[in-house]
Amino acid sequence: MKKYDVAVVGGCAAGLTAAISAKRKNPQLNIVIIEKLPRIGKKILATGNGRCNLTNINAVASDYCNPDFVSDVFEKYPPQKVIGFFESMGLLTFADSEGRVYPRSNMASSVLDTLRFELEKTGVDVICDTPVSQVRKINGGFEINGNIFCKRAVISTGGKASPSQGSDGSGYLLAKQLGHSVTPLYPALVPLTVRNNVRPLKGVRARNVSLTLTDGKLLKKTNGELLFTDNGISGIAAMELAAQTEKSLFGAKEKTFTDIDFLPDMSVEELTEYLFKIKNIKGNCDIDMLFSGVLPKAIGTEICKAVSLYKNERTLSRLSREEIVSAAQKAKCFRLEVTGTKGFENAQVTSGGIPVSEISSETMESLLCKGLYFAGEIIDVDADCGGFNLQWAFASGLLAGENIG
Ligand SMILES: Cc1cc2nc3c(=O)[nH]c(=O)nc-3n(C[C@H](O)[C@H](O)[C@H](O)COP(=O)(O)OP(=O)(O)OC[C@H]3O[C@@H](n4cnc5c(N)ncnc54)[C@H](O)[C@@H]3O)c2cc1C
Structure with missing residues (x-):
């Protein structure tokens, strides 16, 4: 049986940060990261379209569900x-006009390389290709997969979103083995499917639209870019409605609609006044031209079709x-x-997770199992696009690590 002071289960944004933070606080600690995939940090490379939108300078607790918990962190x-x-590890960043922070290199690999180098430098062990399927509380610590012993454990296995990047929901089972519960889980930040035939609009993009999701009552409003797919809508404005859509459709009596304000x-x-002007200026033109000065032509055509x-x-x-x-x-x-x-296959984030009532917001330690810590997306905390979810993963990882250290 290999013995460690700390084992971090799941080596991506939250887990790598937790290990570094613990080691910095207490260099004597003998720490191991256990990762299911052949390499650590795979999802980081996919974030921000390969640029890694690693935080948002405007992020505040009210941007998240469970804001009181997030506020303490x-x-x-x-x-x-x-x-x-x-910056302390040498990575420079910049923020865009909406506060989204990226590495100066504009490459997600810079973020991962920075974390990997720091792990090596501080002497954290990394074991890859090792899915953890069992964590047992035993005297004075935890037994992992029957062959690793640690005094303290961090579960940072992410949620169920984007399982091809490792996060297949197995972390929830580990938490349950240790007495935790899990709130209902929904895919978030994922394209929507619709009943209407939107195929003629496939690939058409509209910028700065406003979307309203309703099921008899107002569920959520979003603004931003919209992209039509062959059977639905994507783009940030649509994806940010996903979690509420799933919640609304679950056992729903009312139909769920999204109203697009183009x-x-x-x-x-x-x-109306503007369209009258167009009627006067382009009187001899086809109906298709009615919206051509303000919207992509294909969208104008569908609007005109819809009102016959x-x-x-x-x-x-x-x-x-x-x-x-x-x-x-x-x-x-x-x-x-x-x-x-x-669905989860295509989702960027999971909504739901380990209830915040079962975790200390001061330390990230479990309130049910001493010596067990959580960090990142496995916890019931999520937010919209814009660097907010990585901010949560890094902040909760740093806090867990600091307290373990
Ligand atoms: C395509 C895409 C783009 C995104 N872009 C952004 C962005 O630009 N900005 C932003 O803020 N957020 C973004 N997100 C969301 C963000 O990546 C996640 O919220 C964040 O990575 C969560 O970090 P985590 O460490 O908690 O979990 P994860 O990053 O999911 O990492 C969990 C790790 O645990 C490992 N693991 C899982 N189960 C086990 C097990 N049983 N045993 C061992 N190891 C296990 C996994 O292999 C994985 O490496 C994006 C997500 C996706 C999918």
Whole structure:
């Protein structure tokens, strides 16, 4: 039986950070990271489209579910401290206009290399190709897979999202073995599927739209980019509705809709006035041209189809006042019936996890099992796109490591 002071189960954003933080606090500790995949940190390489949006300078607890819990963690590790942690290892970063922080190299591999080098430098052991399937509490510590003993254990196995990058939900079973519960789990930050035929719009992108998700009541509003797929919608504005969509569809009596406002910066009246101008300027043009000055043509065509403007091969000059008003209204509220999401396979994040009521927000130690710590996405904390989820993984990893150290 190999013996360690600390074993970190799951070697990605939260686990690597926890190991480094513990070792920095107490260099005497004998620490091992146990990772299921052949290499540590695979998911980091996929983040931010290969650029790794590692935090957001504007991230605050209210951006997350369970904000009270997050607030305690961010009091100690706000985004600036996470940036400082990376700077202390030589990684420089920059923030874009929306506060999203990236490595100066614009390459996720720089983030992973930085963490890997620090692990080597500080002497943390790494065991790869080793899925952990059993953690048992035994006298004075934990037995892992029957052949590793540690005095303290960190579970940082992520959630169920994007299992091809290692996070297959097995961490929840480990937590359950040690007496923890798990809240209902939903895929988050993932494209939606819709009942309507959106195939004619496949590949069409609309910037700065506003989406409203409802199921008889308002569930969530988002703004940003929208991308049509062959059977649904993607892009940040759509993906940020995924968790609420899944929750709403689970045992739902009401249908779930998303209303797209293609032009949120114009009122229906302003848009109507604008469309009248277009009717006057382009009177001899086909109906297709009605929205061509403000929206991708394919979207304009679908709006015109939806309010039945294509009759008798008319030109714009033939449109009535009522028809123009209803086209403006449709562009401001284009309704799609949502049928689901593209699931955990394609999700960036898991909504749900180990309940925060079972973990100390001061230390990240389990309140049910002494010596056991959690960090990262396995905990019931998630947020929208923009660097918020890695901020959580790094901040909770740093806090867990510091307290173990
Ligand atoms: C494509 C994509 C892009 C993303 N982009 C961003 C972004 O730009 N910014 C952002 O903030 N967030 C982003 N996210 C979300 C972010 O990557 C995660 O929230 C974050 O990685 C969670 O960190 P974690 O360490 O808790 O879990 P994970 O990163 O999921 O790591 C868990 C690790 O544990 C290992 N493991 C799992 N089970 C076991 C087991 N039983 N035994 C041993 N090892 C195990 C896994 O192999 C994995 O290495 C993105 C996610 C995806 C999928």
